[in-house]
Amino acid sequence: MEIKKVPCKGLSTEEYDKALKVDWQPELAYAWDNGIGIGAYLAALKEGKILAAKCDGCGRIMLPARAFCELCFRPTDGYVAVHDTGVVNTFAVSHVNWDASRLKEKDPRHLPAVIEIDGASKGQGILHILGNVKPGDVKIGMKVRAVWKPAGERTGSITDILFFEPVK
Amino acid sequence: MNGRVAIIGIGTEGFSPVTPHLSFKELTYCAAVKAYRQAGLHPKEIDSFITASEDFMEGYSIFDEYVPDQMGAVMRPVHTVTAEFLQALGVGVMMINTARFKTIAVEAHSKASNIKTLHDVKAFALDPVYLRPLEEDAEFLAGLEMRRFLRDSGNTEEQCAQVVVKNRGNALLNPLAGHGAKLRVDDVMASGAVSTPLKRLDAAAAADGAVMVVLAAEDVARSLCANPVWVDGVSWFSAEGNPWSRDLGVANYAKLAARKAFAMAGKTVRDVDFAEVCDEYSYKELQHLESLGLARPGEAGYLTENGFTSLNGDLPVNASGGSLGVGHAFEASGGMKVVEAVLQLRGEAGAHQVKNARTGLVQSWRGVPTATGAVAILSNE
């Protein structure tokens, strides 16, 4: 039963523009309960701290803070503030926005990175952005430090950290 | 098929209108801890895990990403079905029947309180070309169905209201329930139109909550559990896919699923001692009872009015309080019903225990605009 002919009509851009369509813009709004673990994590960010949780079962110090250890399957044994410095585990130089539109020539590139935070267990990284650095100068293994919003402007969000910059 | 399948552990957290102190992960973790403790198993010893969820109820694309941690299932075989809990339970039973899995954990939860535009989410399920442009409220389908069902069956709006009174009254005796109340038929009749003849109090209010159930193959069940509850039969069906081509008067999905589930169990309606059926809307309890064969066509309202389906009646229906009394937990509401059935069959239902509970029927429906639901026959022998 070799498959030679397959159905389905692909539309060219012109055909697609002319085709009958129904538009719908849904109103989808949510307000998620942070709960115990993330609640503590966000409260700590407001205080200018990065909060991890520790588990005496596996010995890990985990980010973000959480109420239970998912590997030992038991409650965590307390929270501990870790450093706001770390090491770049991996990074990217993005030329596109979140909606897939391109950044303009003059716009600074977006520099997302996974940063392994000092004081947490090895490999415990968080996703964040790099700043105050030229894309060409970023390296895996580079030491970085968080640049925080002024205390009065923090709201208890991951964006209370503006970005991570290289440690000079 | 190699042997029977049993429920050896259940756990719930909730149900209540809001659960602000716990994230969805923590809510599910609490339910999981209880279920695993009852089952006497660490999640490392459980062979596979199933979640029943829908992206737009969570506010995530690919909710499957966020399920393993709170079930203790990191780097394990986990999968998600966009279905109701009872369907997921049915999949778990199938997995055990392949003879390659001995224990399965099944989870569902609701954080409906976190959805600010629940109305719009429900409307988002309507066919985008044929239905959404007509009407921006998915509940209109419940009104259409109720009208058709009452006309075809001869049941009345007052009898539907009696379902509300019964179920919310039962809920006052259920510590898990969030919407217990002492109501009268007049309260329901006067509660204001939603989509005539559907009135405000005919519809269950939403609730948050999580349910975890642990299934085991017969040999494991007998060695671990002193009082396993057997899943003798389970089946799920979808009736006509398009609402406009559907027979709205009859719940065909319940009829088809019941036929298959009873056949699997080798039982009939006469064996059923109590039932937990979907009552997301009051008329649905009556429609489901008739479609399941637990009441003759046109008779469900009469049975309700005369106490046959009350806690002390011949066939207690929704002793838990149902969705009307506990709160509707969407994909988890079938889970709430399974938990109730298990408690009843173990004799652990306390103030709302029904007498002579040996075989129970649990039924679910996925809500508007679907005609999809499942049926399970559970027993303690």
Added chain:
Amino acid sequence: MGYRRVAIVGAGLTKFVRRAQETGPELSWQASKMALDSCSLRLKDVEMITLGSAPDGFDGVHMKGEYLLSGAGGSNKSYIRNFVGGGTGVFAPIHGWMHVASGACDVCLVVAEEKMSSCHPTPQGAFITIFDHTTEQPLKPTLIWIFALEMRRYMERYGLTRADIARVAVKNKKNAMDHPSAQVAGEYTVDDILNSEVLAEPVHRLDISPAGDGAAAVVLASEDVAKRLTDRPVWLDGVGWNLDTSYWATKDLYYPRYVEKAARMAYDMAGIKEPHKEIQVAEPYDPFDYKELHHMEGLLLCPRGEAARLTAEGYTARTGNLPTCPSGGALGVGNPIAATGLMKVIELFLQLRGEAGKRQIPGKPRVGVAQAWGDLMQVGTVVVCRS
């Protein structure tokens, strides 16, 4: 022992296109009808149906499984939708396997559908919400970030260049020229890939498979029924799946350990002890070119870090020692997510029956593996097929 063997007995799939005229239900119908016709079955012969489809956000319908069911033959049937992100296309037949291997039915229809073009202005929009809503979305991430982050980690770990990886895109787009469903087949050079527009360094446009619309379907049957329907059933001898933690930034992205676990589960069931020797054809998921290499290693088809070198040496060509993505993969045929995964399983089905036409690999292959991946760098789904 009580294990029921399950076979694939029929298959169908649509063209993969950027924007289909057909609706989601219509695409599902086209693929399902073709699959049933291919083994001379009618819908009434099918007892249960499982449909796989990735985020509801694409089609723009909440509970889209219910919306699609009329097109997948689900009316008045036992029908359910399975959904494990990008892993869905290979998980769908695993779900079907559960239906038949359990004895719940003898014939199960498995459908995979995706209509990404419904999502405006771009299907990428449906991917914003895969990131954690509280700890990540406020950073305004885009899907391409995770691929760029993972690709760079993989390249750094093994000292690979973009050219080492681009060879996969060249191979697959060329292979796809022989696939009737192909959306972006063509003869490209490594330089074409390297010089394509940068999106998020190191990812460039031609490193990525295109989003699109499409559907695929297979019919699964129990052993007795399979033998009556065809003289060449293809057995689903191994199934495996594995889901890693949602805390994706806490693991080293250079190696998909969850793919390895899923693969071991499938290989154990199939009695495969040395996959790199016993597997004769492979269809790993290749939404990005580096992913094919990443997944080959996770599937234990070659030592870690060696996949790129083997590709350069022609090991994975159709005439090589281990033909990999002879279909043309996502990179060549297109990537309507769930449909792509099932397309790969269908490729194994055809290859193992000697019915892959111009794509047929030499030597009468008897054992193959197909794999898909998804969620947030988390899920591996694997099937091992035998003829």
